[in-house]
Amino acid sequence: MEQTKKLSGLSANGVKIWGYLFLALGILSRSILQNGLLGLQETSMEDLLHAMQSSQTVMLYVTLALVFKACSTCAVPIFAFLLVEGAVHTNDLLKYCLRICGLAVVCELPYNLAASGKLMDLSSRNPVFAMALAMIVLLFYAKYGEKKAAHIGVKAVVTLAAFAWSFALRIEDGAAILLMVCALWGFRKERLYQNFVGACAAALCGIFSPFFFAAPMGVMVLHFYNGEKGEGNRKVQYLVYPVMLVLGGVVSLLL
DSSP states (O other): OHHHHHHSSBOHHHHHHHHHHHHHHHHIIIIIIIIIISOGGGOOHHHHHHHHHHOHHHHHHHHHHHHHHHHHTTHHHHHHHHHHHHHHHOSOHHHHHHHHHHHHHHHHHHHHHHHHSOSOOOSOBOTHHHHHHHHHHHHHHHHTOSOOHHHHHHHHHHHHHHHHHHHHTTBTTHHHHHHHHHHHHHTTTOHHHHHHHHHHHHHHGGGTOGGGGGTHHHHHHHTTBOSOOOSOOHHHHHHHHHHHHHHHHHHHHHO
16 A cells, blocks of 8 residues: 555656646747747737737737746746756766756757747747756755855855856746756755745746746646656657757748
């Protein structure tokens, strides 16, 4: 009975599926609704407001785009948690960090296509770069784990530098992802407190964007995490996000 209870709920891969669903809603909002159907890149705010007043269809598209964008922020606490879990259980933290950095590079062109319809766009970076920065921060956290003044100072400097780089590189949701990872890492040994702190950190991300006031709902998914990895192909899982971005970008160009 104890083993059955342990295996009930969601494995890490099950939690990841929920994260992908929220990511898909974000791509649907930005690529399909905003860029494809509403053409916001070529539409002024005044024209959009006029179209909303004269067309119920446009009003529906705008409403769905806002709702889906808010729902997509639920992916931030989910993937921040999975990043911390991966860092805790990996046998080689450096290799794990390099894999995340590689994924960030792979996702950039698909992200540009999904976000702007162009392969080259310097206006923002994909959010996986924030995860890569977070992994670099966790490398320092793991190396300087003792509660000494010098170690605390190093971790503080590295954390502030990561936030500075996220703003300088204009990484989408970069500061929110870093905040979530740092908060969850600090309570990684206390699951109950970790979920509570995660919900608070997710709500605090509302200072970066009002859409993040929906993000604490993502922590509800983490409540059902059973501590098991689950079955899944790691290579396929790494490819899911860039493939979704490519599909979103292609469909937006066809609309």
